[in-house]
Amino acid sequence: GNSVTQMEGPVTLSEEAFLTINCTYTATGYPSLFWYVQYPGEGLQLLLKATKADDKGSNKGFEATYRKETTSFHLEKGSVQVSDSAVYFCALSDKGFQKLVFGTGTRLLVSP
Amino acid sequence: GAVVSQHPSRVICKSGTSVKIECRSLDFQATTMFWYRQFPKQSLMLMATSNEGSKATYEQGVEKDKFLINHASLTLSTLTVTSAHPEDSSFYICSARDNRGELFFGEGSRLTVL
Numbered sequence: 001g002n003s004v005t006q007m008e009g010p011v012t013l014s015e016e017a018f019l020t021i022n023c024t025y026t027a028t029g030y031p032s033l034f035w036y037v038q039y040p041g042e043g044l045q046l047l048l049k050a051t052k053a054d055d056k057g058s059n060k061g062f063e064a065t066y067r068k069e070t071t072s073f074h075l076e077k078g079s080v081q082v083s084d085s086a087v088y089f090c091a092l093s094d095k096g097f098q099k100l101v102f103g104t105g106t107r108l109l110v111s112p
Numbered sequence: 113g114a115v116v117s118q119h120p121s122r123v124i125c126k127s128g129t130s131v132k133i134e135c136r137s138l139d140f141q142a143t144t145m146f147w148y149r150q151f152p153k154q155s156l157m158l159m160a161t162s163n164e165g166s167k168a169t170y171e172q173g174v175e176k177d178k179f180l181i182n183h184a185s186l187t188l189s190t191l192t193v194t195s196a197h198p199e200d201s202s203f204y205i206c207s208a209r210d211n212r213g214e215l216f217f218g219e220g221s222r223l224t225v226l
Contacts, residue, residue, distance in 0.1 A: 004155070036217075041219065042219055043116065043118075043205070043216075043217035043218045043219040043220060044205070044207075044217035045217070046214070046215070089155070089156070099146075099158055099161070100146075100156075100158070100207075100215065101155075101158075102155040102156045103155055104153065104154055104155045105153075105155065
């Protein structure tokens, strides 16, 4: 079945550091891939998505590229801010967006 | 963006009682809502898909008599945990899908059963 594996956290960085959170997936067919972010006390929010191979999703300085050959969708940001501290979830869905399969989430802590 | 609200955000109950959690789409109509359960340090696990006006579709291994889902209107779905036990303590999250297919998530409800 479909599954998502993402790196365990917490990831602790200083402000302006480079961020990478790894995500790999296992799926039949060609799923859509997502990154969701959960800020403290809030619900999950869609951060970015990619629907086909080699697509790059981007938002708020975050980027992730759909790599079919490595079945990966790593999240990157060139310079993190304290306000980026949150839990980040990688997820996939089938083409109908019927169901999302989530990774375990990675907590990011950014210190000033 | 669209907002989905869950209530209550935290609830503590005694073993054997039932607890109802509401999920509302505040500014859009949602024919489909989803209920997830999240254990500490684990991913969100889909429990059921709630369709307005029809019975919910439960994932394998989820007891439908234990977790009652009602989607009586286009803006409200409820999850009732019946005869709750300590092992039901968890973080329950709902999401609602708008007419463009985009998903919006509630803030989650933390249930603690004593």
